[in-house]
Amino acid sequence: MKTRESIMGIRAYVPGKPIEETAKEIGMRVEEIIKLASNENPLGASPLAVEAMQEAAKGVSLYPDGGAVALREQLAEFHGFAPENIVPGAGSSELIELLAHICLESDGELIAAKYSFTLYPLMTQLFGAKYVEVENKTDYTHDTAAMLRAITPNTRIVFITNPTNPLGTMIGQEEIDAFMQAVPEHVLVVFDEAYIHFAEEQPNTLKYVRAGRNVAVLRTFSKAYGLAGARIGYAITTPTIAELLHKVRSPFNTSSLAQAAAAAALRDEEHLRRSVRVVRDGMQQYEAAFREMGLEYIPSHGNFVLVKIGDGTATYRYCLQRGVILRPMTGYGLHEWIRISFGTRDQNERCIQLLREVCSR
Numbered sequence: 001m002k003t004r005e006s007i008m009g010i011r012a013y014v015p016g017k018p019i020e021e022t023a024k025e026i027g028m029r030v031e032e033i034i035k036l037a038s039n040e041n042p043l044g045a046s047p048l049a050v051e052a053m054q055e056a057a058k059g060v061s062l063y064p065d066g067g068a069v070a071l072r073e074q075l076a077e078f079h080g081f082a083p084e085n086i087v088p089g090a091g092s093s094e095l096i097e098l099l100a101h102i103c104l105e106s107d108g109e110l111i112a113a114k115y116s117f118t119l120y121p122l123m124t125q126l127f128g129a130k131y132v133e134v135e136n137k138t139d140y141t142h143d144t145a146a147m148l149r150a151i152t153p154n155t156r157i158v159f160i161t162n163p164t165n166p167l168g169t170m171i172g173q174e175e176i177d178a179f180m181q182a183v184p185e186h187v188l189v190v191f192d193e194a195y196i197h198f199a200e201e202q203p204n205t206l207k208y209v210r211a212g213r214n215v216a217v218l219r220t221f222s223k224a225y226g227l228a229g230a231r232i233g234y235a236i237t238t239p240t241i242a243e244l245l246h247k248v249r250s251p252f253n254t255s256s257l258a259q260a261a262a263a264a265a266l267r268d269e270e271h272l273r274r275s276v277r278v279v280r281d282g283m284q285q286y287e288a289a290f291r292e293m294g295l296e297y298i299p300s301h302g303n304f305v306l307v308k309i310g311d312g313t314a315t316y317r318y319c320l321q322r323g324v325i326l327r328p329m330t331g332y333g334l335h336e337w338i339r340i341s342f343g344t345r346d347q348n349e350r351c352i353q354l355l356r357e358v359c360s361r
Helices: 019-026 047-059 069-079 091-103 119-126 144-150 173-182 206-210 239-248 256-267 269-293 312-320 345-360
Strands: 086-089 109-113 130-134 155-161 188-192 215-220 233-237 296-298 304-308 337-341
Touching: 047 256, 069 086, 069 233, 069 256, 086 091, 086 239, 091 119, 091 155, 091 188, 091 215, 091 233, 091 239, 109 119, 109 144, 119 130, 130 144, 144 155, 144 173, 206 215, 206 233, 233 239, 256 269, 269 296, 269 304, 269 345, 312 337, 312 345
Parallel strands: 109 130, 109 155, 155 188, 188 215
Antiparallel strands: 086 233, 215 233, 296 304, 304 337
16 A cells, blocks of 8 residues: 555654553552543533533434534624634644645645644644744743744744643733734734633734734634533634635534534533633642742643653653553653643642652652
8 A cells, every 4th residue: 555655754643641541550440540631621511511412412313514503603703703704623633634734735834833732743744844843932932033034935834822732831912913913924823722711811813813814713612611522623714714624624524512512611601710710720739839849830821730840751650650640741852841730629639749759759
């Protein structure tokens, strides 16, 4: 079988270790395992979303609404746009792939920060294009000035991940405005805002969509809304770009259950507020513990925190054997760091106690 050369060197995305697999490996019950590795919502999904999925399951023998019309209308009203500006996807990860479909060819270039979502280089390589990695600033934020300098006539997409994963850092309105004032018109700017709900100050990137700029803003229901397993996200963009995305997406790309869950979750404002509060309380809890242990960390605007522990892989294994799943950062070259997703207060305290044990060793 002859395969595409562009995919031969791709390293498949590695998700956080599943709870069930961990339980089998270490001989613990599933309910004893705490997963703080994948930036999931410790409160789970909104009860309204669960109820909506249960109701939608009655019609699961039928194909879903291929255009997600009802959900697009609700999202459009929520954000103050027309339905023509909204494109749902199977999580924002599918939308990243669709944007690559419409923009990248072998002579194209995609620019992103060094520390950002691992799907960006994977998609670039998949389409045989050139991935341009720009170093972060010393405070770990995006260096938008350097990203502007990296743009060439072949640049097709620039990703601004805000807040960024795995760092949790964020750039503000002033820097975004300066970047957008200087970016050439031939470049599609993608603001990947999967974690935006957790930020206390949220820059207005949607104004550039309203202005008709070549911009796509990505949002997801996986994080703050607790619907990671439903795989549902959306892009807010111009009608022209949206039409192109609809051309390349697969038919029925979002399930009827996911559409129903997202629509219900969007209405449950109280669950969203509780989810954000748990995250902000978690950040304060870990910050206090890190200061007590003398550990370096990066203050986060997301639902996770990156902490410098000495040997990230050894710490990951130590905690794993005791039923707490964390995320080592060796894939980013950050061998001394681990990423911790915020859980409930009790879950966080159990993780902190294990970190104390690691430090005492």
